[in-house]
Amino acid sequence: MPDADTAVARRAIATAALASVEQVPGAAKPDPILIADGVRRQFGGLVAVDVAHVEIQRGAITALIGPNGAGKTTFFNLLTGFDAPDDGQWTFNGKELAGVAPHKVARLGMVRTFQLTKALFRLTVIENMKLGATGQKGETFWRALLPGTWKKQEAEITARSEVLLARFKLDSKRDDFAGSLSGGQRKLLEMARALMVGPEMVMLDEPMAGVNPALTQSLLGHIKDLREQGMTVLFVEHDMDMVRDISDWVIVMGQGRIIAEGPPGDVMRNQAVIDAYLGTHHDQSLIETEESFIDGEPPAPATEEGERS
Amino acid sequence: MDWGFILSQTLTQAIAPIAIVYCLAAIGLNVHFGYTGLLNFGQAAFLAMGAYGLAVSVTRFNLPWWLGIIVGLVLTVILALLLGIPTLRLRADYLAIVTIAAAEIVRLFARSVTFRETLGGSDGINGFSTSFFSSLNPFNRQQPYTFGPIHFANGDVLFMFLIGWALIAIASLVVWLAMRSPWGRVIKGIREDEDAVRSLGKNVYSYKMQALVFGGVLGCLGGFVFALANASVQPDNYASDLTYFAWLIMILGGAARVGGPILGAMIFWGLLTLVVETLKNATASAIIPESILRTDQVGQIQFMLVGLGLMLLMIFRPQGILGDKKELALDARR
Numbered sequence: 323m324p325d326a327d328t329a330v331a332r333r334a335i336a337t338a339a340l341a342s343v344e345q346v347p348g349a350a351k352p353d354p355i356l357i358a359d360g361v362r363r364q365f366g367g368l369v370a371v372d373v374a375h376v377e378i379q380r381g382a383i384t385a386l387i388g389p390n391g392a393g394k395t396t397f398f399n400l401l402t403g404f405d406a407p408d409d410g411q412w413t414f415n416g417k418e419l420a421g422v423a424p425h426k427v428a429r430l431g432m433v434r435t436f437q438l439t440k441a442l443f444r445l446t447v448i449e450n451m452k453l454g455a456t457g458q459k460g461e462t463f464w465r466a467l468l469p470g471t472w473k474k475q476e477a478e479i480t481a482r483s484e485v486l487l488a489r490f491k492l493d494s495k496r497d498d499f500a501g502s503l504s505g506g507q508r509k510l511l512e513m514a515r516a517l518m519v520g521p522e523m524v525m526l527d528e529p530m531a532g533v534n535p536a537l538t539q540s541l542l543g544h545i546k547d548l549r550e551q552g553m554t555v556l557f558v559e560h561d562m563d564m565v566r567d568i569s570d571w572v573i574v575m576g577q578g579r580i581i582a583e584g585p586p587g588d589v590m591r592n593q594a595v596i597d598a599y600l601g602t603h604h605d606q607s608l609i610e611t612e613e614s615f616i617d618g619e620p621p622a623p624a625t626e627e628g629e630r631s
Numbered sequence: 632m633d634w635g636f637i638l639s640q641t642l643t644q645a646i647a648p649i650a651i652v653y654c655l656a657a658i659g660l661n662v663h664f665g666y667t668g669l670l671n672f673g674q675a676a677f678l679a680m681g682a683y684g685l686a687v688s689v690t691r692f693n694l695p696w697w698l699g700i701i702v703g704l705v706l707t708v709i710l711a712l713l714l715g716i717p718t719l720r721l722r723a724d725y726l727a728i729v730t731i732a733a734a735e736i737v738r739l740f741a742r743s744v745t746f747r748e749t750l751g752g753s754d755g756i757n758g759f760s761t762s763f764f765s766s767l768n769p770f771n772r773q774q775p776y777t778f779g780p781i782h783f784a785n786g787d788v789l790f791m792f793l794i795g796w797a798l799i800a801i802a803s804l805v806v807w808l809a810m811r812s813p814w815g816r817v818i819k820g821i822r823e824d825e826d827a828v829r830s831l832g833k834n835v836y837s838y839k840m841q842a843l844v845f846g847g848v849l850g851c852l853g854g855f856v857f858a859l860a861n862a863s864v865q866p867d868n869y870a871s872d873l874t875y876f877a878w879l880i881m882i883l884g885g886a887a888r889v890g891g892p893i894l895g896a897m898i899f900w901g902l903l904t905l906v907v908e909t910l911k912n913a914t915a916s917a918i919i920p921e922s923i924l925r926t927d928q929v930g931q932i933q934f935m936l937v938g939l940g941l942m943l944l945m946i947f948r949p950q951g952i953l954g955d956k957k958e959l960a961l962d963a964r965r
Contacts, residue, residue, distance in 0.1 A: 403833060404826065428832035440827035442820050442963045453820050454831045458813045461833070463841050466814035476813065501961030512827075519832055 466629025681854025
């Protein structure tokens, strides 16, 4: 476990690195781990995701926020290979990822969790954990029949799982079915299981959804821990307090596009963000809005520096 | 009422070659459904591959019986790949639709007039088992054998009985070894949620294919036993009711339990025989008057009674005999 000093240090490093970054959508980062260009996904007539350019800083915690239906989860699915875009490229650690199968994305070191927790119910907690380990010899059919060939590796994996379970305070549940855990414990299990893959970048889709407040603090602590261990975190979240508390950088999506970026404190004052959440003309009376419709001007969301085309 | 005879028949049928056939089919289904969550409703096709592979190789191409066995296994693997390649990337129910149709295609193909020369049409094929039994069977092929209440019509039946149970033992051992390994962990994970397993870096498609082939090969062993025990292959023996009985046996015994199909097959065939023989006896000795049930109606009523019994079992013990009710409850919470 990292001590408090390095914890502060890591956050400081991330903040310092991002301090000079311009606060505009698609801003270039000093050390990006993930770069996406022109990623577009359409469902029939609806453009769910249309990201012109985005970069994610290595070793930082980046939050992806936006109103419901902004395309955050779809963007997650695209980046991790669970959905195929209509167009676009993105690289992870310099490796082209477009068209790569989800299991290969995970093996390259980009591991995700799901909005609706996917604990494997009828496997025990420890089996859930062990499933996460990569490069297991006993996962080949013929070797599986010869326990001698994988017993030693299995013992190592079990030991590693137990250390992680203890860290996530799930060690008392070791032999229970994952389906018998509470919602919050399942979230913890899913995060711990993702770490068994040994990821460089962890993608968390709404890690706080459905978690009781007592567990929130410990979950937050675990996410900060990921940064302390040198991992990059990208997470989708609706809880603004949490976003403010742990993220180094915030990216805001609205109607499929990136509409703003910046440190958590600044981005929430951004006009485009307020508009996206509350509606473009939320501070005008309805009469004015109606008039602009009649004049033939669609109420386009206000943008900073005319970034949106 | 001749209870001695009824019980002897029940015990004999519970472990007879026909029970072995269904047991092997159910062990294969258990790999598909119980462990991997694949909905295979065409298990009969895998048995047909084994049976026809053996019969056609020996009778039409004059190959030795062991080469016929290999042909049957190869055909099974090919069928599994053919079924799996287009469907395993799709949602689970597509496999169910494709397999149910494929099994019927296989059967109708086998009984078609066009291929009568090779596949024997609706009469099927016989005369392929002689070389197998004459070269291997150490028992007297004409003489009946009796061990206490268990009765074997001749040495061939006894020999098939021993081979069949040896196959069940080996199949169960392999399933047990596979399912307690990391391979089995991935397989069971796929049953629970394949996207989660994908997100952990496993090639789900490949594992599902392996499971489909594995379970198909186990079913194919049942096909060999079926063909050899009957000394013939009949296309209509591989109709969908074979698949449904195999499902029933697996669920009766308890899905995702190594012993489930074994217990299920023995109970199913034992129970079926018990009901038939009891009713036959009761009607013949006029304990049940002819106005209620005639002896020739017993065949029709047996499945009604067995069906009733199974309904009661599913209501009061939905997890099967060896299943764990807690596990089933977890599944329902999703």
